[in-house]
Amino acid sequence: MRIAVLGTGSVGRTISARAAELGHQVTIGTRDVAATLAGDYAAWTAEHPEVGLATQADAAAGAELVVNATSGSGSLPALTAAGAANLAGKVLLDIANPLDFSAGFPPTLTVQDTDSLAEQIQREFPQAKVVKSLNTLTAELMVRPRQLADGAHSVFVSGDDAEAKRIVTGLLVSFGHTDVIDLGDLSTARGTEMLMPLWLRLYGRLGTADFNFKVVR
């Protein structure tokens, strides 16, 4: 697949490198290509020449699947820069969490309970096929789940489009996920986004991000 990953941070890089490793054609989207290359991205891209870099609009325009790997507050601006026309009809895998760190740790949520970031994105880009997933675990485990307990833990998908969820589920399975739970429509993303406060406290308690939830049943 041709995949655009919006977000040049560690999450975007981790997903991009793994997707490229699996044979996908990956382009990272950024606000400003020159500025990104002037930062620590330069060293990373030297080690990952197989991953392209382009503006958010160019990256999205050429992609079949777009990954929102920006921060919660950066999501709508990044997607707006990518452009509604470049997202129309495409799978938009939203892995962001609506965290507000402005008051320190632990962060609060900018949206919760009766709405979610995923739904905000879907409303803003009604022609995109938004699927929420991967937002409940650390980046390395998103793409290499077998590194923890040989993959014996769970990941969730939420979305209104069955075919888009099927495509995302296929990508997750290719990453190594063994327990992909389809929660239902996109409003179920409220539940996974609201898992963040517990995740963050566990992170503090366990002293590592290398953990995940398993739905034992």
Next chain:
Amino acid sequence: MRIAVLGTGSVGRTISARAAELGHQVTIGTRDVAATLAGDYAAWTAEHPEVGLATQADAAAGAELVVNATSGSGSLPALTAAGAANLAGKVLLDIANPLDFSAGFPPTLTVQDTDSLAEQIQREFPQAKVVKSLNTLTAELMVRPRQLADGAHSVFVSGDDAEAKRIVTGLLVSFGHTDVIDLGDLSTARGTEMLMPLWLRLYGRLGTADFNFKVVR
């Protein structure tokens, strides 16, 4: 221990029967003893003569540990009826969730993100030693966790008083819990209460309440 369980519903009954089975002296607290005995509680109490029934105030007065097994909306009224003096200095195990079903399913939360029901209770009854726990799984698994995957799943405790958490943890272990995670102070209850939206969607998706989260690490 002498334990008061506030709440005559299925959760309160399940906890009471199990605690009594383990040798504790258990009294269920209710608003109106006569009214409770006039309902379906009569058949239950006939099968569980070892569990006492009293007003919330009388039940709490005689207890060392008080369990809040009421609904979220019923919690503060029930505890107020129990009386601050009867809760002072005691472990108050809060297992309720602040669910609002007034708009149908799925329910929303009456408090979240920057506050929690557990903290509301603690503020209202500052002399009680509030410990949040058991609110993340179905009643039968609260008290018989070994029925699912031989207990290979997790339960959380949150609270400001270390000794109270130690007492609650001991009770949980006696129920059969093998992975009791102390999240930290009572504000960490926000995380477990906010797990409810995901729990409820999983309940709908799996078609059973017989599941639980395991923190794989």
